[in-house]
Structure formats: structure tokens, C-alpha cells
Amino acid sequence: MRSMSDVSQICPAIELQDISRAFGKRKVLSGITLTIPKGELFGLLGPSGSGKTTLVKIMTGIDRADSGTVHMLGETMPQLKMLQTFGYMAQSDALYNELTGKQNLAFFGAMFGLKGRALESRIQYAAGLVSLNEHLNVQTSAYSGGMKRRLSLAIALLHEPKLLVLDEPTVGIDPVLRKSIWRELVHLTKQGITIILTTHVMDEAEKCDRLGLIQNGKLIALNTPEAIKLNTGSSTLEDAFIALGERAGERE
Amino acid sequence: MRVRALAVRIVNQFLRDKRTLALLFLAPLLILSLMKLVFGGQAISPVIGIIDAPAALTDKFEQLNAEAEIVLYDNYDIAKAALQAGELDAVLQAGSGIPELMLEGSDPSVNRAILLLVQNATRIEGGHNAPVVNYLHGGPDLAPFDAFGPVLIGFFSFFFVFLLAGVSFLRERTSGTLERLLATPIRRSEIVAGYLAGFGIFTLLQATLIAWYSVHVLGLHMAGSIGSMLLINVLLSLTALTLGTLLSSFASSEFQIIQFIPIVIVPQAFFSGLFNLDAMNPWLQKLSLIMPLTYGADAMQGIMLRGEGWSDLQLDVYVLIGFSVLFALMNVVALKKHRRM
Ligand SMILES: Nc1ncnc2c1ncn2[C@@H]1O[C@H](COP(=O)(O)OP(=O)(O)OP(=O)(O)O)[C@@H](O)[C@H]1O
Ligand SMILES: [Mg+2]
Numbered sequence: 001m002r003s004m005s006d007v008s009q010i011c012p013a014i015e016l017q018d019i020s021r022a023f024g025k026r027k028v029l030s031g032i033t034l035t036i037p038k039g040e041l042f043g044l045l046g047p048s049g050s051g052k053t054t055l056v057k058i059m060t061g062i063d064r065a066d067s068g069t070v071h072m073l074g075e076t077m078p079q080l081k082m083l084q085t086f087g088y089m090a091q092s093d094a095l096y097n098e099l100t101g102k103q104n105l106a107f108f109g110a111m112f113g114l115k116g117r118a119l120e121s122r123i124q125y126a127a128g129l130v131s132l133n134e135h136l137n138v139q140t141s142a143y144s145g146g147m148k149r150r151l152s153l154a155i156a157l158l159h160e161p162k163l164l165v166l167d168e169p170t171v172g173i174d175p176v177l178r179k180s181i182w183r184e185l186v187h188l189t190k191q192g193i194t195i196i197l198t199t200h201v202m203d204e205a206e207k208c209d210r211l212g213l214i215q216n217g218k219l220i221a222l223n224t225p226e227a228i229k230l231n232t233g234s235s236t237l238e239d240a241f242i243a244l245g246e247r248a249g250e251r252e
Numbered sequence: 253m254r255v256r257a258l259a260v261r262i263v264n265q266f267l268r269d270k271r272t273l274a275l276l277f278l279a280p281l282l283i284l285s286l287m288k289l290v291f292g293g294q295a296i297s298p299v300i301g302i303i304d305a306p307a308a309l310t311d312k313f314e315q316l317n318a319e320a321e322i323v324l325y326d327n328y329d330i331a332k333a334a335l336q337a338g339e340l341d342a343v344l345q346a347g348s349g350i351p352e353l354m355l356e357g358s359d360p361s362v363n364r365a366i367l368l369l370v371q372n373a374t375r376i377e378g379g380h381n382a383p384v385v386n387y388l389h390g391g392p393d394l395a396p397f398d399a400f401g402p403v404l405i406g407f408f409s410f411f412f413v414f415l416l417a418g419v420s421f422l423r424e425r426t427s428g429t430l431e432r433l434l435a436t437p438i439r440r441s442e443i444v445a446g447y448l449a450g451f452g453i454f455t456l457l458q459a460t461l462i463a464w465y466s467v468h469v470l471g472l473h474m475a476g477s478i479g480s481m482l483l484i485n486v487l488l489s490l491t492a493l494t495l496g497t498l499l500s501s502f503a504s505s506e507f508q509i510i511q512f513i514p515i516v517i518v519p520q521a522f523f524s525g526l527f528n529l530d531a532m533n534p535w536l537q538k539l540s541l542i543m544p545l546t547y548g549a550d551a552m553q554g555i556m557l558r559g560e561g562w563s564d565l566q567l568d569v570y571v572l573i574g575f576s577v578l579f580a581l582m583n584v585v586a587l588k589k590h591r592r593m
Contacts, residue, residue, distance in 0.1 A: 080593045090431060097427075110256075
């Protein structure tokens, strides 16, 4: 027998049913069905322009699908109250360049209803995670590309979201820092936080619980990294994806 | 709470951008000063009411072939009422004895034209009985700039706030920060309110500075209270702010914001009282009714030249508030383009 709270417990973090999206006449996503359980570290891969960003925007309700349904934690999307639930890091660093790193963090923190000491301690935590503590009082226009990316990630983590949606979070970040950020992401999933990210980096993909491969707007593979390698008989993920891509291309 | 955070953010952004601040605060002062130095008079056809006019005098006006229109009265009170209502530019009482001339006074170039005309007409009559001159508003030392200065003050508040608000909101959109902001639980109405509050602070400062500079440094004629002047200026700027952010939804670059200037700003300058519209098709004149600057300029002139109080200003105040509310609501709706909830 299940109690009510169990029912909400078993709701997946994200549930996509038959999602399609076109820009004008160009079909960008077609018939994507995908379920991501809670606490999973899910990676979306695919060639540039294959529709990864479009798909994560639809998951969060920032963009709308032309057809199909989206559920986040059991709730039909898009919904205003669900915006409190997830943290989103866009592919481009949307920062206020006239402001300091701290002012950026404080502003977005306030948008999520954080204030006073709670806000201050969350700023310290998030900035610490991406090693930006010493640069918080510098204007962001003076940040390097990697620093901007890290600040953008810190903003997404600020309000302790249950779900993190990160669009290419580690682009332009050096290997040492990238390693420590990944350690923290894995640590977060252990606490039950769901992370959905897009990436082009294969050694990052290896660390995901499950991977989805998108090509020409279709989901052509969905499995754990090991199973994907096994099914294609490849020794590396890179080879596996090249093989999968070719197979999908032949079928079309 | 979110509204306050958004307002604080806008203030912080502005404080970092010294040049934009300078544009907002100093450019209007510079241009007002230049206009004062440069501006001359223009051709005028005044309306003069004459009481107890001897036939000889009206003939003289005919002979002078003046551009003026003459209306005859036999009762001083009726003529005075017409003068107060703005139907006449002057009343000449020309019975026996010394003629008395009462000028409406708000427009110095009209004053000068009438004085010249009346002096000529009465000189031929007798030579020594120059008229006694009185002013309903203003006085003999009102300069042309005093008359259209109030319109310019309104115009520049409007112009610069429109530009800055438009560009700021556009940047929010093109830099991707609007998308990120809309991925937070902020409501669309809170965004509009936050922008109003953040810019409102600068608008108030700008209005105060312009008012102070015009009256105390440039020495513009000021018959009314500086408080009402501030009120009108702030309301006008809020209209510019809401209109600027609204129109920025239809622009995709800073350059396209600039393109709104000839379409939205310049026509308002023509219609708002800088130029005399009497020669224009009356149907076209009605266009001025949909332009916020018409009401702002009318109120500013009323305050500064005629010392008008609340009862005269309230219509302008309500209309300006109406414009701001309308544009703000349209802004909330326009944001639906980016997020439907
Ligand atoms: N707003 C838009 N208007 C028109 N076309 C768009 C828009 N956004 C995306 N597209 C198109 O949709 C396709 C998928 O774009 P998307 O950004 O989702 O790709 P992506 O997989 O994230 O690529 P990348 O790895 O380079 O980030 C692209 O061909 C792009 O041109
Ligand atoms: Mg992308």
C-alpha cells in the first residue's frame, strides 16, 4: 500500500510526452518522449543545432512545444509556481555586466525570495562552489569567459533547487575547476537533486547516470553510458555515438 | 520585494554607467540653455477685442492692413472674460481719454506684435495719447523663451527618459537576461513595476534638476508652484518610460530604438505647442489629443506662465496618469510574448 506522499515520491522529475517543436517551417524537435526519474544525473548529447537547448527550454517552460505534454514533478508545465522549483543555467551567460558578481547573485536570489542572512549564506556557498569568492566585488564586465560561466552556474544553484537544468555548464572552465564542479554535481544528485545537462564533452558524458542522444530533433538513443557502448560494440562513447549517428542517418 | 530588488538593480546599473547618467541629467540642461541663446520670434496674427471703438480707430486698423483680427465689444466685462478664456490676445478700451490696453501676456511675441500695432493706430489718432498697457499674465519683460521654455522642459524630460528606458529594456531582452529573469518566479507585472520604480527614482531627480535649473539658472518666468511643475514633469517622464519599454518590444537593436524618434517623438514636438497650429487642418489638429506631450506641455505652460493651480491642472494630470497606466498594462501584456504565465 502506498500513502499520498509516496505517490508524489514516485513522480518523475521530468516527463515528456511526444514533444514536437518547429521554428517557422523548420522542424527542430519531433516526437520526443522521455522520462527522467528523481535524483538522476541525465546528460543530453548531440551535434550542434540538433535541438538540445530547445528541448531543455521546453522542459522548464521557458519555451513551449507545438504539441506534446511536459510534466515536472507531476505538475503540468508551464506553471508560474514551478519556476521556484528548478535552477536554470542558459547556454549564454545572461549576466548584468554593469553589476558586480555579488550584485548579480543578490538580484537573482531576491527573485527567488531569498533575503537577509539566508541570501548571504547561499551566496557564499554558491560562489565557493565555483571558486569565485575572491572576485565577488568585481564588476562582471571585467570577468573572464570562464568566470562568467561559473557565476552563471552559481546563480542556478542559489535557491537550492530540487532540479537543475544546465545548458553546457562547463564550457570554458579549466580542467581542475571542472573536476571540482563535477564532484559537487555528483554530490548534489546523491542528496536527491535531479540534474539535467547538455554537453559536448565525452568524459563528462561518462559520468552521467543516463544519456540521451539527439540527432536532427529525434531521440536516437537513451541508456546508461555502459549499455550504449555495449550495444554498439564500441570501446569509447565517442565511437558509440559516431556509430549510432551513422545508423540513424542510414534509416532516414 | 522582487519589485524592490529589481528597482535596486536598475539603480546600481545606472550608477555604473556615468555617461548615461550624464545624458539623462545634463543633456536637457545643455539643450535648454542653447535654445534660450538661439531662439527668435515668429510671424503672428493676434485677435484684439476693442470696446467703444470710434469708427476712426477701426478705420486706422484697416489702413494699417494688419494681420490682426478685430472683434468689437460694447461691454468691458464680456471682453475681459473672452480674454481670460484665451479667445482674445488683447482688449483695447478706446473710448474718450487715454486708451487702455490689456494684454493676455503668455506669448511675448504676440505681446510685441500687438503693442506695435496699437501704438501705430493710436499715434495717427492724436500723437500724444499712448495707451496704458496692462498684462493679464506675465509682464513686459517676458521673453519668447519664457513662453516655450515650459514646453521644452516637458519635451526633454520625455525624450531622454523614452530613449533610456527603451534601450535598457531592449538590452535586457537581447543580452538574454530577460529570458533568465523570466525563468525565475517573478510576475510580469512585477517586472513592469520594478522598472517603473527603478527609473522613477532617476526621473524624479532629473525633473527636480531641470526645474531648478530652468527657474533659478536660466531665469524662466515662473508664476506657479515648483511642486506642481515637478509633479507634471514626473508624470510625463513616467509616460515616456512606459511608452519606451513598450515600444522596445518592437525593436531588435538600439538602432531600431533610434528609429522611433522621428515616428514617436518629433511629431509630439510639433503638436505640443512649440509651434502655432492654427494654420493646420482642424481634423489634423485633433491628432494632438492622443499625444502625451500635449497634456504635459499644456500643464507646464499653465503653471509657469499663468500660475495655474490644481483645478486647471487636474485634467492634464489625470490624462497623463491614464497614459502611464495604459502603457504599463500593455507592457504586462507584451511580456506574454516571452512567457505566457
Ligand atoms: N528562436 C529560434 N528561432 C529560429 N530557429 C531557432 C531558434 N532557436 C533555435 N533554432 C534552431 O533550432 C535548431 C536547434 O537549436 P538548439 O539551440 O536547440 O541546438 P543545440 O542542440 O542546443 O545546439 P548547440 O550544441 O550548438 O548549442 C537550430 O537549427 C537552430 O537554428
Ligand atoms: Mg545549445
